[in-house]
Amino acid sequence: MLSMLREQDELIVGLATPAGSSGVAVLRLSGAGLPSTLLPILRTSRGSALAVDQLRPRTMVLVHILDPESGDLLDQALVVFFPGPNSFTGESLFEIHTHGSPVVIKRLLYLLGQLGVRIAQPGEFSRRAFLNGKMDFSRAEAVMALIHATSLKAAREAARQLQGSLAERWSVLRESLLEVLVQVEAELDFSDEELETDSFMHLHGRLSELLRMLQRLQAGGRTGRQWQEGLDIVIAGQPNVGKSSLFNALIERDRAIVTDIPGTTRDVNEYGVEWSGVAIVLADTAGLRDSSDWVEQEGIRRAKERIAKADAVLLVYDVREGITLAEQQMALELGVDRILLVANKVDLLPAPPSVVSPLGAEYGVVALSCHSGSGVDSLRAMVLERFTRQPGAEEGTILLQERQRAIVQSCLEQVSTAMELLKQLQPQGELVALHLRSALQVMGELLGETHYDALLERIFSRFCIGK
Numbered sequence: 001m002l003s004m005l006r007e008q009d010e011l012i013v014g015l016a017t018p019a020g021s022s023g024v025a026v027l028r029l030s031g032a033g034l035p036s037t038l039l040p041i042l043r044t045s046r047g048s049a050l051a052v053d054q055l056r057p058r059t060m061v062l063v064h065i066l067d068p069e070s071g072d073l074l075d076q077a078l079v080v081f082f083p084g085p086n087s088f089t090g091e092s093l094f095e096i097h098t099h100g101s102p103v104v105i106k107r108l109l110y111l112l113g114q115l116g117v118r119i120a121q122p123g124e125f126s127r128r129a130f131l132n133g134k135m136d137f138s139r140a141e142a143v144m145a146l147i148h149a150t151s152l153k154a155a156r157e158a159a160r161q162l163q164g165s166l167a168e169r170w171s172v173l174r175e176s177l178l179e180v181l182v183q184v185e186a187e188l189d190f191s192d193e194e195l196e197t198d199s200f201m202h203l204h205g206r207l208s209e210l211l212r213m214l215q216r217l218q219a220g221g222r223t224g225r226q227w228q229e230g231l232d233i234v235i236a237g238q239p240n241v242g243k244s245s246l247f248n249a250l251i252e253r254d255r256a257i258v259t260d261i262p263g264t265t266r267d268v269n270e271y272g273v274e275w276s277g278v279a280i281v282l283a284d285t286a287g288l289r290d291s292s293d294w295v296e297q298e299g300i301r302r303a304k305e306r307i308a309k310a311d312a313v314l315l316v317y318d319v320r321e322g323i324t325l326a327e328q329q330m331a332l333e334l335g336v337d338r339i340l341l342v343a344n345k346v347d348l349l350p351a352p353p354s355v356v357s358p359l360g361a362e363y364g365v366v367a368l369s370c371h372s373g374s375g376v377d378s379l380r381a382m383v384l385e386r387f388t389r390q391p392g393a394e395e396g397t398i399l400l401q402e403r404q405r406a407i408v409q410s411c412l413e414q415v416s417t418a419m420e421l422l423k424q425l426q427p428q429g430e431l432v433a434l435h436l437r438s439a440l441q442v443m444g445e446l447l448g449e450t451h452y453d454a455l456l457e458r459i460f461s462r463f464c465i466g467k
Helices: 002-008 036-041 102-114 124-131 137-147 152-162 165-191 197-229 243-251 294-309 325-334 376-387 402-422 429-447 452-460
Strands: 012-015 022-030 042-044 061-067 072-082 093-100 231-237 269-275 278-284 312-318 339-344 365-367
Touching: 012 102, 012 124, 022 102, 022 124, 036 042, 036 061, 036 102, 061 102, 072 102, 093 102, 124 137, 137 152, 137 165, 137 429, 152 165, 152 197, 165 197, 165 429, 197 278, 197 402, 231 243, 231 294, 231 376, 243 269, 243 278, 243 312, 243 339, 243 376, 269 376, 312 325, 312 376, 325 339, 339 376, 365 376, 402 429
Parallel strands: 231 278, 231 312, 312 339, 339 365
Antiparallel strands: 012 022, 022 093, 042 061, 061 072, 072 093, 269 278
16 A cells, blocks of 8 residues: 555656557646646747646647757647646646657657656556545446447446446445444344344345345346347357358348358357447357268357357247257257247248247247348347346446456355345354355455455556556
């Protein structure tokens, strides 16, 4: 902690825009001594010396950047000064908007180094903001989630959490858990390690509500993983039922080879798309059948391996033939929550079909024609409806970070164990309290109250340099 405070006394700089040639590049600086430290390399647009009072807070100013070693003009730039504590980091913050030439940026970083400004570590700006009370852990992780968002839904959720929605939920959870623990501890002081019946009933109700809150967060965790990593969907079925044609239709690309020859697809073919703000990873796989061709056998092995790990499986079959017993068994093993039946080639039927799910009404089925495109949009809508809505997940509290999901899972396990102990005929209060204390300690990691230095390092090291 002391080392971090010493680091805060240093002036830091980071490139806030991607490296490489660009129209504009932004260098961000933070720390004590701004903007006075930079005056040796800054000039007015007319070339005269620049004074601090000419840099009005939060106002862009056109300046010339001077190379003191040669006396030449390095670049013309816009700069803006954000006095602390009313800045992102809570310190004096300064931005230099230059032309995005890698040569200019490299030289400017060198000149800043000569003035005592060091290159920032990954996430150091956000870490300083946290240490200066400008954001809590949930907002810091929301910043990271927004930067690394892979779908529009993930970006929107991260933006909501920047406003404090997740922090509020953490606070409510922590307060509820603390109140229950206090009551258990108080009972233990008077009941010789056994809980009275009235207290038992009250505690059971409080823990039940706490458990429901954690389960809703857990559901949001599953949604968050899908939004950040993409919903993993595998297209499966026998050869020549139209899997590759469906793959091409869903991604709107002619990516997979389509022929009348069975077994054309030998490997897993993947492509990422976005539907209604949701990231989707589609995988076309080899047709499932018995084969003596060892190459095709390997493709089938990979297909089955991919199916086992998928979030959802689109089981495609020829509507004229129906699905095989082996496919029915696979669908039953995967379960209704992971399977959607796709009846293809309806254009080859003599009359418009009235397709019924061969596995029962709970197993959804979409009738379509990859050849004509009829029903493809309905399939997209059905996929989003069935596989992206987790019961209990609430906007503003979707867990976008793996760290958050792991902590909620651990906390849920501790509270569940405490609940099971309460159901015993003579519940041992001390054991109940032990698991509640463990849950509270785990939740402290969410709020940044334990393992402080290591936790800061783990979180902020994943940020980019200029953030």
